[in-house]
Amino acid sequence: MRLKDPLLLGGQLLILISAAYIFIMAEQNRRWKVPILFIILISWFLFRNRRNQPVIWIGLTVFLLVDLYLDYFWLANHHFMLLFMVLSVLIYSYHKRDAILLKNVQMLLVIVVMTSVIQKVVSRQFMSGDFYYYMLNRGAVFKHFISFFPESVALAKSNSERIFELHATDPNNAKRIELNNIFPNLGQFSLIFAYVSVVIEFVVAIAILVKPRGFWTHLFLLVMILGILCTRFETGFMALLAICGVFLSNNIYLRLLYVLIFMGCLVLVITKLGFH
Numbered sequence: 001m002r003l004k005d006p007l008l009l010g011g012q013l014l015i016l017i018s019a020a021y022i023f024i025m026a027e028q029n030r031r032w033k034v035p036i037l038f039i040i041l042i043s044w045f046l047f048r049n050r051r052n053q054p055v056i057w058i059g060l061t062v063f064l065l066v067d068l069y070l071d072y073f074w075l076a077n078h079h080f081m082l083l084f085m086v087l088s089v090l091i092y093s094y095h096k097r098d099a100i101l102l103k104n105v106q107m108l109l110v111i112v113v114m115t116s117v118i119q120k121v122v123s124r125q126f127m128s129g130d131f132y133y134y135m136l137n138r139g140a141v142f143k144h145f146i147s148f149f150p151e152s153v154a155l156a157k158s159n160s161e162r163i164f165e166l167h168a169t170d171p172n173n174a175k176r177i178e179l180n181n182i183f184p185n186l187g188q189f190s191l192i193f194a195y196v197s198v199v200i201e202f203v204v205a206i207a208i209l210v211k212p213r214g215f216w217t218h219l220f221l222l223v224m225i226l227g228i229l230c231t232r233f234e235t236g237f238m239a240l241l242a243i244c245g246v247f248l249s250n251n252i253y254l255r256l257l258y259v260l261i262f263m264g265c266l267v268l269v270i271t272k273l274g275f276h
Contacts, residue, residue: 013242013259033063054093058090064083076236076237078240081240117202132194136156136186137182139159141231218248222254235269246259
């Protein structure tokens with residue numbers, strides 16, 4: 001893979017994450033997928049020397065569509081993003097127009113990030129800081145940083161156990177519990193972090209829309225990706241954002257950073273330490 005060829009590099013990275021994702025999802029609906037895989041492999045063997053027959057991309061699209069049809073209601077957002085990215089590259093393999101592929105990647109990235117902003121802004125629980133307050137007290141976010149503070153870990157564990165016990169009670173009894181803050185001023189921190197998250201994502205979305213290949217645009221995008229990974233191991237989603245960065249970035253050093261982030265996310269996805 002050459003850093004100087006973003007389209008080739010981005011395509012190869014997309015194949016890697018798609019293959020890893022499909023391999024993990026293969027445990028579901030195996031009866032459907034075995035014949036599909038057999039047909040794809042036979043087609044690849046017969047048409048592998050024909051450049052106008054992108055069997056790999058067709059195969060990835062088929063698998064993603066099968067999962068979408070059979071498991072629509074529980075698939076995460078990154079499944080849809082992965083499908084649109086694969087479709088964009090599949091269409092590109094026929095029209096061979098770089099500008100169209102890059103525009104598709106740009107607009108997909110803008111829509112994904114801006115949708116995240118809108119979802120947060122319209123959520124009263126998020127903008128009030130309650131979401132992060134609840135997740136932090138459970139130890140569900142910043143988990144690997146909290147582990148350096150034994151007292152905070154013990155409090156988070158205690159809170160999680162009390163929440164679990166509350167879920168097991170009869171809701172008609174209207175029983176309530178009060179969580180113990182894992183560190184002081186947690187409410188203020190949660191509120192500030194919620195607003196900072198929205199502002200950063202909004203800036204990234206606008207920057208990608210206005211200057212999709214700008215240096216500062218990708219610097220902000222990298223900061224956002226690393227920030228999300230520090231908050232929670234959304235490794236599958238962040239790998240896709242990194243691939244978008246590879247496609248759109250003109251700077252070879254920033255592209256290298258995207259590749260390093262992608263490789264780290266891919267390892268975590270394969271080892272199931274992150275969210276695929």
